[in-house]
Amino acid sequence: MFLVLLINVLIVGAGYGLMAMGFALMCSVSPFFNLTLGSIIALGAYGTYALTNLAGLPAVFAIPASIVLCAVLSALLERFVYTPFRLKGASSMVLLVVSLGLYTISEAFIHLAFGPQYQILGGVSVQNINFASFSMPKVQFLTIVADFVIFGILNGLLFHTFFGKTIRAVNDNPKLADITGLNNNKIILIVSAIAGMILGLSGVLTGFDTGLEPTMGFNLLFKGIIAAIIGGMSTMKGPFLGAFFLAAAENIGVLALSSEWRDLVAFVIFIIFLMFRPNGIFEKKEK
Amino acid sequence: MFKKLILSLCLVLALGACKEEKAPEAQVKPVVKIGVVDALSGKYAENGQNVRQAIEFAKENFASSGIDFEFVFEDYGYESKRAAVAANKLIHVDKVDALISWSSMSGNVVSPIADKMKMIHFAICNDDRVAEGKYNFTHFTPSQKLAEKLVKQIEDKGAQKVALFAVYQPALQKHTDEVERMLKEKGLKTERFNFSMDNLDFDLMLEKARQNNFDVWYIAALPPSLDIFLKTFFQKNIEVPLVAIDSLLFAQDKASVEGMSFVTTPDGNKALLEKLTATNGSKNYFSVGYAYDVANLLMKAYADLYKLNKKIPSSDEVADYLLNLKGYKGAVGELIMDERGIVISPAVVKQMKDGVPVVIEE
Numbered sequence: 001m002f003l004v005l006l007i008n009v010l011i012v013g014a015g016y017g018l019m020a021m022g023f024a025l026m027c028s029v030s031p032f033f034n035l036t037l038g039s040i041i042a043l044g045a046y047g048t049y050a051l052t053n054l055a056g057l058p059a060v061f062a063i064p065a066s067i068v069l070c071a072v073l074s075a076l077l078e079r080f081v082y083t084p085f086r087l088k089g090a091s092s093m094v095l096l097v098v099s100l101g102l103y104t105i106s107e108a109f110i111h112l113a114f115g116p117q118y119q120i121l122g123g124v125s126v127q128n129i130n131f132a133s134f135s136m137p138k139v140q141f142l143t144i145v146a147d148f149v150i151f152g153i154l155n156g157l158l159f160h161t162f163f164g165k166t167i168r169a170v171n172d173n174p175k176l177a178d179i180t181g182l183n184n185n186k187i188i189l190i191v192s193a194i195a196g197m198i199l200g201l202s203g204v205l206t207g208f209d210t211g212l213e214p215t216m217g218f219n220l221l222f223k224g225i226i227a228a229i230i231g232g233m234s235t236m237k238g239p240f241l242g243a244f245f246l247a248a249a250e251n252i253g254v255l256a257l258s259s260e261w262r263d264l265v266a267f268v269i270f271i272i273f274l275m276f277r278p279n280g281i282f283e284k285k286e287k
Numbered sequence: 288m289f290k291k292l293i294l295s296l297c298l299v300l301a302l303g304a305c306k307e308e309k310a311p312e313a314q315v316k317p318v319v320k321i322g323v324v325d326a327l328s329g330k331y332a333e334n335g336q337n338v339r340q341a342i343e344f345a346k347e348n349f350a351s352s353g354i355d356f357e358f359v360f361e362d363y364g365y366e367s368k369r370a371a372v373a374a375n376k377l378i379h380v381d382k383v384d385a386l387i388s389w390s391s392m393s394g395n396v397v398s399p400i401a402d403k404m405k406m407i408h409f410a411i412c413n414d415d416r417v418a419e420g421k422y423n424f425t426h427f428t429p430s431q432k433l434a435e436k437l438v439k440q441i442e443d444k445g446a447q448k449v450a451l452f453a454v455y456q457p458a459l460q461k462h463t464d465e466v467e468r469m470l471k472e473k474g475l476k477t478e479r480f481n482f483s484m485d486n487l488d489f490d491l492m493l494e495k496a497r498q499n500n501f502d503v504w505y506i507a508a509l510p511p512s513l514d515i516f517l518k519t520f521f522q523k524n525i526e527v528p529l530v531a532i533d534s535l536l537f538a539q540d541k542a543s544v545e546g547m548s549f550v551t552t553p554d555g556n557k558a559l560l561e562k563l564t565a566t567n568g569s570k571n572y573f574s575v576g577y578a579y580d581v582a583n584l585l586m587k588a589y590a591d592l593y594k595l596n597k598k599i600p601s602s603d604e605v606a607d608y609l610l611n612l613k614g615y616k617g618a619v620g621e622l623i624m625d626e627r628g629i630v631i632s633p634a635v636v637k638q639m640k641d642g643v644p645v646v647i648e649e
Binding site: 001004005007008011012115116117118119120128135136137210211213219251254255258259260262263 | 481482486539
C-alpha cells in the first residue's frame with residue numbers, strides 16, 4: 001500500500017507541479033492572480049480534443065499545435081490586455097477582475113463550442129508502462145517526466161542564463177530594471193508565452209488522463225496556486241516541491257479518512273500556510 | 288373615385304360578415320396548461336431534450352375530446368436554484384394548471400412549491416420524498432425494484448462480501464442505500480466507499496478495496512468520476528465482477544462498458560423510441576418512456592374529469608383521480624399508483640452491445 005501511495009503522490013504531485021510552476025513563473029513578472037491561466041490550461045486540453053477527435057489529426061501533430069496555440073494566446077492576452085492595463089497603472093485587484101472576466105468569457109465559449117458535458121481524450125484503452133510488479137498509464141508516466149524536465153529547464157533558465165537574470169531583475173524591482181534599460185514588457189511577453197506552453201502542456205496531459213470539462217481550467221489552476229503558495233514562489237523549487245507536499249497530504253487524507261476529504265485537506269493546509277507561513281516552505285525570510 | 292370607395296366598403300363588410308358567420312362554428316375548447324421544468328441545457332441537455340420530445344409526442348398522440356392541452360417548457364439547466372425560478376415563472380407568469388419536472392434534483396425543488404400552491408406536480412424521478420403531500424406524484428422505477436433485481440444478480444454470483452462505490456448524488460445514493468440494506472438483510476458483508484461528483488483520482492480507493500478481497504464491486508457514479516473509475520478499474524486489471532444500477536448507461540467511452548450488463552429502467556414502447564430516433568437521431572432513451580407516461584397520465588386525468596363534469600377539474604379532483612389509478616398500460620409497462628402517489632413500474636437488465644444498451648432480461 002505504501003508503494004501505491006508513493007506512486008500516487010508522484011503522479012498527482014507532478015500534475016499539480018506543472019500548473020504550480022506555470023503560475024509561479026507568470027507571477028514572477030506579473031504578480032497578480034491571473035485567472036486566464038486557467039483558460040490556457042483548458043485551451044490546451046480542448047485544442048487537442050478539437051484537433052484529434054473532431055479534425056481527425058494524429059496526436060503527434062495536435063499536441064504540439066495546441067501547446068503553441070496556448071503560448072500564442074497567453075502572449076496575446078499579455079500584449080493586448082494586461083500590458084495596456086499595467087501601463088495605465090492598474091492595480092493587482094483591477095487585473096484580477098479583468099482576468100476573471102476573461103476567464104468567464106473563455107468558459108462560456110467552451111460551453112458553446114464543445115457543450116457542457118464531460119468529454120474524453122484518447123479513451124479507456126490505457127497503455128500501461130510496467131515497472132517490476134507495478135504498472136501505470138503512459139500519460140501519468142509522461143506527466144512525471146514532463147514535471148521533472150520542466151523543473152530542470154526552468155531552473156537552468158532562471159539561474160544560468162542572462163535571460164533568467166533579466167526575469168529575476170523584473171521580479172525583484174521592475175522600476176529599477178526599467179531604468180537600467182531592460183525592456184520589461186518584452187520580458188513579460190516572453191515569460192507569458194513560456195508559462196502558456198507549460199500550462200498548455202499540463203492541460204493536454206490532464207485531458208488525456210482525466211478528461212475534459214469546461215470548468216477544468218479553474219479547478220486545476222486553483223490546486224496549482226495552492227501548491228505554489230505552500231512551496232513559495234521565489235524559486236522554482238517552491239512550487240515543484242510544494243506540489244508533492246500537497247499531493248502527499250491529500251493522499252494520506254484519502255487513505256486515513258475517505259476520498260471525500262481530499263479537497264478539505266488541501267484547503268485546510270492552504271489556510272494554515274496563509275496564516276502561519278504565507279511565503280511558503282522554501283521562501284527565504286525577508287531581511 | 289366614389290364608386291371605388293363604395294365598392295371597397297362593400298368588400299370589407301362582406302368579409303366581416305363571412306368572419307362573423309364562421310365564428311359560432313369554431314367552438315373554443317378550454318385549454319389546460321402544463322408547465323414542464325426540464326433540463327434543456329447543461330450537462331444532461333440530451334436527456335432533457337428527449338424528455339421534451341417524448342412529451343410532445345404524447346400530446347400529438349393523445350385523442351382529446353372537449354379539451355386542449357398546452358405544454359410550456361422552462362429550462363433549469365440541471366441546476367437546483369434555477370429549478371425554483373423555472374417553477375415560479377411557470378406558476379405566476381405562464382399561469383399553468385399543473386407541473387411536470389424531470390430529475391430528482393428539480394423534483395425536490397418543485398415539490399414543496401407545488402404543495403404550497405396546491406398544484407398538481409408529477410415528477411419524473413424515483414425519490415420518494417418528492418411525492419410527499421397530496422399534490423405531488425412521481426413516476427420512475429423505484430430504487431427498491433432496481434435494488435431487488437441487482438441483489439438477485441449478486442446472490443447468483445455467490446458473493447459474500449460486496450464493495451459499494453457511490454457518488455454523492457441523491458438518486459444514486461438512494462439506490463446504493465437500498466442495495467446495502469437488502470444485502471445486509473440477506474447476511475452479506477458490505478463496505479461503502481463514497482466520493483464526490485468531481486473526484487478524479489481512484490487509485491488509492493480501488494487499491495484499498497482490492498486488498499479487502501471483495502467478491503463483487505458495485506458502482507453508482509456519473510461522468511466524469513464514472514469514466515475515471517472505470518479507467519482505473521481496467522488499468523489495474525481488477526478481475527472482480529462489476530455490477531451497477533443505471534450508471535453504465537452514462538459512460539462517455541461506450542467501448543469501456545461493452546458487453547457489461549446492469550440493472551436499469553425500461554425505455555418505453557418501440558414505436559416511441561423509433562419516432563424519437565427518427566426525429567433527432569438520439570439513442571439515449573433514459574427517462575423517455577416515463578416522460579411519455581407522465582404527460583399521458585396528466586392529460587387522461589384532466590380529459591376524463593372534464594368529460595364527466597364539463598369543467599376544468601380542480602387540483603384536488605385530479606389528485607384523487609390519479610391516486611385511484613390502477614393497471615394503466617404505460618410506455619414502460621403496467622403502472623400501479625401506490626397510496627403515496629408513487630407510480631410503481633418494473634426494472635430490467637440491459638447489456639451494452641455495440642455501444643447501445645439492449646434489454647436482456649425483462
